[in-house]
Structure formats: C-alpha cells, structure tokens
Amino acid sequence: MPIFASVFLALNEAGVPFLVIGGHAVVLHGHLRNTFDLDLLIADSALATARSALNNLGYRTYFETDAFLQLQAPENLPPIDLMIVDDQTFDRIEATANQKMLDGQQIRIPDAIRLIALKLHATRDTARRTTETDWQDIVSLLMVTNRSLEDPELRFIIAQYGGPRALAEINRRIRNS
C-alpha cells in the first residue's frame, strides 16, 4: 500500500476531519516541488483522537506546541506534522476546500487562497531557518489561481497574513521569475 494511504484511512476510520496542507497540497494545486513530510491541518477538538489513531499506527511525538505536533514515523510510513488550529479556523478553511486524490484516497486540500494565507503566515516566523520555499510556493500558487494582485480578497489575505512588506516581496519575485 502506498505510504500515505494508511494514514488517511486511519484518520478517516477514527472520524478525524483533516486537510492536507504543505508540499503535497502545493503539488496537488499544480506546482511541482518536493517535500519530505506530510503536513495535515486539524482542529483542536480533533487532536486527541488524531493522536490516538496515529499512535496506533506506530507514530510517536517528537515535539509539540499548541500550534503543531511533530510526529516521528515508524518504518514505511511518512513523517507527519499536525498543524493545529482552533475549530472556527478549521471550519472556515474546510468550507472552501478542494477534493483531490492522493495515494488512491480522496482527500481535501485548502483552496489556493487559503493555502497562500497559510504560507504567508509561515513566512512571518522569524525563528524559522528559511522561508524561501514558502515564498516560492506563494508565487507558484498565485500563478495557479490566475488572480490579479489587484483582487481585493487576495490583497487582504496578503496584508493580513504576510504583513506590510509581503506584497512588495511578491511583486519582486514575480518580476524576477
């Protein structure tokens, strides 16, 4: 069985709503890039059930905050990160999610705009070693959406989640691409 399918099946059987985010979501939106772990978005209220389901597969907690759970994988399963959000946030992102197939399983990913918001959020974490991949993802997702940077919703998302310099950074990267 492909390595991701076991994870999706376990979470579905446990009744855990989740969205695939990160590199896999970016690929499923049509931008080719690589990644080495599986990022899932889940709601606070589903965390305990998700943890239990994944523990049953052999996953062990490597690091944990209220924002994410980094799980060490058993052999033949992918490393997983659970990005934990409040229930209202999960519901709002889920409301516009897109259905895709991954490893033979039907999964959901945030639409491009919400995924851009998640990526912009990541660029603002000054503790992270690099945000280069996030910026490349943002520009690629913008190309996929075919939406103008003048689009009011997009401008709001960029300002809200990327901060005051994000729009200039995006423009610079688009000019140089």
Add this chain to the structure above:
Amino acid sequence: MEDPEPLPRLTDVSVIRDNSDPLSLPTPREPLREWTEQGITPSVMIAEMETMMRAVQSQPDFEARRLERKTAAKFRY
C-alpha cells in the same frame, strides 16, 4: 523530419532534484502544466516524493532538522 527528443521521465531524477543536500530540496519554477507536457503528473510526483521521504528519514538528525522548519505561532483565520 527528425523525431522529437524523448521527453524526460522521473527515472531521470536530475530533472527534479539535487541529492547533495537531501533536506534542501529544490523547487522548480516551472508551473505544472509545463511539467505535465513532459509526462510528469501530480501522482507521479507524489510517488517520487514518497521515495524521497524514505531516503531522508534514516538520517540521524532528520527530526531535529524538520523541527527547524516549523512555525511556532498558531494560525487563525
């Protein structure tokens, strides 16, 4: 008229990655439609990502290096 050049496939891994630093993964700039024209579909790419995961997972500092890439602040929408 000559036959066109054979299209690159994922067996030619040089198309998509550089193995010099497995945790510093390249992101091609081309949108997928161009890659799709070369026969590389999302499902093929996902399979390649699985292979990449298996390769880097055995590195002793793998989890620590993964942790460096995490965002500490909680996302709200």
